[in-house]
Amino acid sequence: MTEAVPKLRLRGLHKSFGPKVVLDGVDLDVMPGESVVVIGGSGTGKSVMLKCILGLMRPDSGSIQVDGEEVVGISARERERVNHKFGMLFQGAALFDSLPVWENVAFGLIQGSRMPRKQAREKAIEKLLAVGLKEDVADLSPSELSGGMQKRVGLARAIADEPEIIFFDEPTTGLDPIMADVINDLIVKCVKDLGATTLSITHDMASASKIADRVAMLWQGRLIWVGPASEVFTSGNEYVDQFVHGRAQGPITMQVRK
Numbered sequence: 305m306t307e308a309v310p311k312l313r314l315r316g317l318h319k320s321f322g323p324k325v326v327l328d329g330v331d332l333d334v335m336p337g338e339s340v341v342v343i344g345g346s347g348t349g350k351s352v353m354l355k356c357i358l359g360l361m362r363p364d365s366g367s368i369q370v371d372g373e374e375v376v377g378i379s380a381r382e383r384e385r386v387n388h389k390f391g392m393l394f395q396g397a398a399l400f401d402s403l404p405v406w407e408n409v410a411f412g413l414i415q416g417s418r419m420p421r422k423q424a425r426e427k428a429i430e431k432l433l434a435v436g437l438k439e440d441v442a443d444l445s446p447s448e449l450s451g452g453m454q455k456r457v458g459l460a461r462a463i464a465d466e467p468e469i470i471f472f473d474e475p476t477t478g479l480d481p482i483m484a485d486v487i488n489d490l491i492v493k494c495v496k497d498l499g500a501t502t503l504s505i506t507h508d509m510a511s512a513s514k515i516a517d518r519v520a521m522l523w524q525g526r527l528i529w530v531g532p533a534s535e536v537f538t539s540g541n542e543y544v545d546q547f548v549h550g551r552a553q554g555p556i557t558m559q560v561r562k
Contacts, residue, residue: 309372311336311469311501312357317366319352326352327363328525334469339495339502341516341533343509343547345556348522350505354471357503358390359383370469388416391467391500393458393491395474399446405432406442409460417465431460434497435490452483456490463494470495472504476511488514509548512536521547523556 310333317330326349334340344350355361357368359375368376375386399408409428413419419427429439435456446454455475462470475491476484488511495502495515506512512519516533521544529541537548546554 308336310334310369311338311371312503313367313369313372314353314357315367315369317353317356317368318364319349319356319361320364325525327356327366330366330522330525330527332520332527332530334501334503336501337499339504339515339517340520341504341506341512341518342520342522342527343505343507343512343536344522345507345547349525350522351473353522354473354503354505358392358471359387388465389468391462391465391470393455393462393470393472393475395477399454399457399461401446404443404445405449405457408446408457409464411461412465427464428460431464432457434463434494435460436486451478452480452486455479455483455487459487459490459494463498463500466498468500470498470500470502472502472506472515474506474508475504475515476506476508481510484508484511485514487511491515509536509550 312334314330314332317327319327330353342350342353352361356363363376367374370386370389375383406425406428409431410424413424413427414421429442432441433439437453437456446457449457472491476487479487492515504515513533513536518530519533519536520527520530523543529539529544531539536544539545542555546556
C-alpha cells in the first residue's frame, strides 16, 4: 500500500530578516483532508511561514511541496497554477470597500478564473448562503456589515472556487467569543463539505481546539511540538503548557518596559 503524498510538505524552512532569524528549520506535513493549526505568540513567524507557502515571500533555504511538487523558485506562471488550488481567509477579512459583497466573494472567480459576471454572482450567493448569510446581503457594501458578517463574507470568498487547500489566518481575531464560535463551526462545516485540506495560524486556543485535527507550536523559528488536538492541553511540553493555559510564568518570557 503506497503512502499518501502530503498536500503540503515543509522541510528545513529558513527565513531571516537581517540578523533576525524568523524561521529556523521548519518541518511540517499536512495530509489530504487534514486540518492542522499552528499556534504561537505574536512575532513567532506564523505569518512569515504562511507567506512563504503562498509565494508572497521566498525562504532563504528549504523546501515547500504542494502535492509532491516543489514550489520554491517556480516561475510566476507556475505559481499562478499552483495558487489556484488555494483559498484564503485573511485575518481582517480584507474585503474591498469599493465592491459590493457579492463581487468580493466572486473576485477570484471573475479575475482569476474569468467566470462570466452573471454566473459568478450566482456562485457568490450560493457561497453566502453556505456561510449563513441571506441573499439580500449580496448587494450591500462591506462597511454596512458587522465584524462577524464581514468574516463570513471572507469565508465565502475563501471557498468560492472550491479550493483543495484553505489557509486561515487568525480566523477569529476581533470577534466576541460567541461569534468566534459561530465562525469556527462554519469553518468546520465548509471544510467538511468541500473535503479540503486546511492550514491555520492562530493564538486562539478555543478556535484551535475546535477546527484542528493536529496542532503544532512554533517557537523561536522551530516547531517545538506537533500532536493531536486532543492532547494539546496535556502535552507535557512546558512551552506549550504555558501558552495554551495563558500563564505569565514559565519558560516563555515577555519583555515588559517599566
